[in-house]
Amino acid sequence: xxKLKTDPKGVLTGSHYLDGDYALAxxxxxxxxxxxxGYPITPSTETAERFxxxxxxxxxxxxxxEDELASIAALIGAVWGGQKVMTVTSGxxxxxxxxxxxxxxxxxxxxxxxxxxRGGPSTGLPTMTGQQDMMQAKYGxxxxxxxxxxxxxxxxxxxxxxxxxxxxxxxxxxxxxxxxDECVGHMHEKVVIPEAxxxxxxxxxxxxxxxxxYLPYKLDDDGIPFLTKVGQGHRFHTTGLTxxxxxxxxxxxxxxxxxxxxxxxxxxGNADKIIxxxxxxxxxxxxxxxxxxxxxxxxxxxxxxxxxxGLKVGTMRLITVWPFPEKRIxxxxxxxxxxxxxxxxxxxxxxxxxxSAWGKTKVVSVPxxxxxxxxxxxxxxxxxxxxx
Amino acid sequence: MKEEDRLEEKNPIEGLLRMDRIPHIWCPxxxxxxxxxxxxxxxxxxxxxxxxxxxxxxxxxxxxxxxxIKLDSFHTTHGRxxxxxxxxxxxxxxxxxxxxxGDGDLTGIGGNHFIHAARRNMDLVVICVNNFNYAMTxxxxxxxxxxxxxxxxxxxxxxxxxxxxxxxxxxxxxTYVARWTALHLRRxxxxxxEALNRKGFSFIEVITPCVTLYARRNRLGSGLNLLKxxxxxxxxxxxxxxxxxxxxFQGKLTVGKFIERERETFLDAMxxxxxxxxxxxxxxxxxxxxx
Numbered sequence: 001x002x003k004l005k006t007d008p009k010g011v012l013t014g015s016h017y018l019d020g021d022y023a024l025a026x027x028x029x030x031x032x033x034x035x036x037x038g039y040p041i042t043p044s045t046e047t048a049e050r051f052x053x054x055x056x057x058x059x060x061x062x063x064x065x066e067d068e069l070a071s072i073a074a075l076i077g078a079v080w081g082g083q084k085v086m087t088v089t090s091g092x093x094x095x096x097x098x099x100x101x102x103x104x105x106x107x108x109x110x111x112x113x114x115x116x117x118r119g120g121p122s123t124g125l126p127t128m129t130g131q132q133d134m135m136q137a138k139y140g141x142x143x144x145x146x147x148x149x150x151x152x153x154x155x156x157x158x159x160x161x162x163x164x165x166x167x168x169x170x171x172x173x174x175x176x177x178x179x180x181d182e183c184v185g186h187m188h189e190k191v192v193i194p195e196a197x198x199x200x201x202x203x204x205x206x207x208x209x210x211x212x213x214y215l216p217y218k219l220d221d222d223g224i225p226f227l228t229k230v231g232q233g234h235r236f237h238t239t240g241l242t243x244x245x246x247x248x249x250x251x252x253x254x255x256x257x258x259x260x261x262x263x264x265x266x267x268x269g270n271a272d273k274i275i276x277x278x279x280x281x282x283x284x285x286x287x288x289x290x291x292x293x294x295x296x297x298x299x300x301x302x303x304x305x306x307x308x309x310g311l312k313v314g315t316m317r318l319i320t321v322w323p324f325p326e327k328r329i330x331x332x333x334x335x336x337x338x339x340x341x342x343x344x345x346x347x348x349x350x351x352x353x354x355x356s357a358w359g360k361t362k363v364v365s366v367p368x369x370x371x372x373x374x375x376x377x378x379x380x381x382x383x384x385x386x387x388x
Numbered sequence: 389m390k391e392e393d394r395l396e397e398k399n400p401i402e403g404l405l406r407m408d409r410i411p412h413i414w415c416p417x418x419x420x421x422x423x424x425x426x427x428x429x430x431x432x433x434x435x436x437x438x439x440x441x442x443x444x445x446x447x448x449x450x451x452x453x454x455x456x457i458k459l460d461s462f463h464t465t466h467g468r469x470x471x472x473x474x475x476x477x478x479x480x481x482x483x484x485x486x487x488x489x490g491d492g493d494l495t496g497i498g499g500n501h502f503i504h505a506a507r508r509n510m511d512l513v514v515i516c517v518n519n520f521n522y523a524m525t526x527x528x529x530x531x532x533x534x535x536x537x538x539x540x541x542x543x544x545x546x547x548x549x550x551x552x553x554x555x556x557x558x559x560x561x562x563t564y565v566a567r568w569t570a571l572h573l574r575r576x577x578x579x580x581x582e583a584l585n586r587k588g589f590s591f592i593e594v595i596t597p598c599v600t601l602y603a604r605r606n607r608l609g610s611g612l613n614l615l616k617x618x619x620x621x622x623x624x625x626x627x628x629x630x631x632x633x634x635x636x637f638q639g640k641l642t643v644g645k646f647i648e649r650e651r652e653t654f655l656d657a658m659x660x661x662x663x664x665x666x667x668x669x670x671x672x673x674x675x676x677x678x679x
Contacts, residue, residue: 081479
């Protein structure tokens with residue numbers, strides 16, 4: 001690939017016709033990501049290819065690792081080397097990353113993983129779409145932790161949310177996942193990339209205190225510890241074990257409570273600031289369709305037809321899936337006849353909706369075993385039933 | 389009495405240890421501390437800025453080394469010390485990155501990363517403490533356990549073949565390969581010093597006693613008995629063909645520096661190749677870090 005015309009920061013400013021996978025790579029570059037370690041897996045590989053083509057011109061490293069365990073381990077190491085980092089994968093590779101996703105949570109390293117979902121379980125449907133890893137994203141690694149997960153519904157949003165993912169991960173020192181899918185990943189649409197100066201990028205919260213006194217897990221006033229990188233003379237330590245402020249192992253129930261509470265509350269306690277939703281005609285709605293990613297675009301047709309038939313239907317698109325917007329669902333539950341939740345799985349996020357609705361209203365799952373998107377007629381049927 | 393006149397034995401490598409974490413967890417007679425001492429000794433002899441040296445360990449008894457060395461140090465997940473170190477090195481090329489871990493961690497669960505890092509000639513110093521078993525979990529059979537040796541998951545003796553680590557490292561492309569035992573303190577130190585002062589994937593295996601598990605299960609006596617075994621059965625053969633380095637149960641231990649060769653490291657190859665192919669458009673990577 002010839003050098004593309006970018007601005008000095010390497011941002012591909014302008015109007016482009018890109019697929020979601022490429023847009024993820026462009027978003028990462030625009031956010032200042034200069035380290036990518038990955039392993040090829042359909043349908044995410046194009047992001048790695050794009051990054052490997054672009055990185056030599058902007059100064060950074062692309063390395064194709066020997067597997068996904070290595071990819072995410074390299075990312076965590078590279079964070080301590082001072083870089084903003086990203087990888088991209090799909091179902092089987094995502095499974096392999098789970099152990100070190102936990103390490104990234106424990107060591108509080110900001111990194112971005114995009115999962116371009118395909119049908120599973122196992123090798124499943126490598127080239128066909130799915131949304132079956134939504135629970136794995138939150139619960140796939142062992143132990144209690146919180147991550148942030150976003151779900152773009154278009155190539156434009158792949159670009160936008162890639163930047164957002166980096167910003168959130170830096171702000172909260174937490175791995176942030178972009179849970180997209182094969183349809184969005186391979187969909188070509190117009191992607192408008194702003195000028196570099198117009199892109200809001202959150203820089204790392206560097207420790208600037210005295211040499212040798214750095215404490216990797218001492219909380220700042222905002223509850224998030226400062227980061228440093230190797231070679232600054234701090235001679236700091238970090239581990240995957242339960243640790244104290246110095247990063248030294250401290251193996252007892254009291255410390256465990258402090259650490260786990262912190263890892264969870266830094267996300268749950270900031271959920272209102274993190275969560276982004278897109279709502280339409282929710283006031284006075286009888287039925288609210290809750291969806292995310294590609295399914296929210298398929299649901300548009302069903303909602304349109306239901307409204308034409310005189311039904312009062314609102315929509316809620318989850319741009320942020322984790323942390324889950326339980327407060328908003330709980331708020332709406334007493335006022336609607338039902339939530340309808342179509343998703344390309346056998347019913348995952350619908351459980352969160354059910355939980356958040358507290359039995360105050362009906363929650364209808366519109367499952368799909370993945371491989372293709374819903375027939376809008378099935379969603380329409382569910383809306384009609386729910387509205388009765 | 390003045391402070392400096394007090395007769396107090398100070399550990400000569402104290403400055404390189406996290407004294408606030410001592411005492412360590414290793415058993416009496418264990419060989420890991422010996423290798424740590426050799427490492428500290430090598431660090432003191434190099435001209436490296438120690439603020440720019442980092443240690444990465446995986447999981448296991450040797451995995452705890454990162455927690456005791458007073459450098460930037462990283463205790464990671466089981467088997468993933470090398471890819472973690474790879475990311476660290478590539479993101480911060482001016483840092484000398486040392487991977488300090490055990491045989492199970494580096495060549496059992498982490499074996500794939502080991503060969504690939506060697507193939508890429510990733511600029512890492514890899515110190516492998518080989519005690520022939522999984523000690524932290526209670527003495528299970530490992531990829532390095534000699535045939536017929538007893539282990540808690542090979543209670544009737546091991547019938548699998550073992551890796552010969554220098555042969556593996558050589559075949560995979562490592563550019564420096566040495567093997568010593570915990571008896572060869574100064575030679576271990578010298579090898580580590582040589583590795584620290586060069587570029588490329590450098591691998592040093594150190595055979596060490598695991599008194600509590602391997603020696604006890606196999607009725608080999610104390611740490612001293614094992615050192616006696618190393619003394620009786622080691623033979624220094626620098627440059628030996630790595631195909632001839634197999635270790636049998638209580639058999640001959642061929643030690644020495646087997647490989648030292650020059651090959652472009654991953655980063656040097658990346659920079660030279662992409663500069664060649666892309667010309668002035670290529671943004672040379674990592675130079676600023678070295679300056």
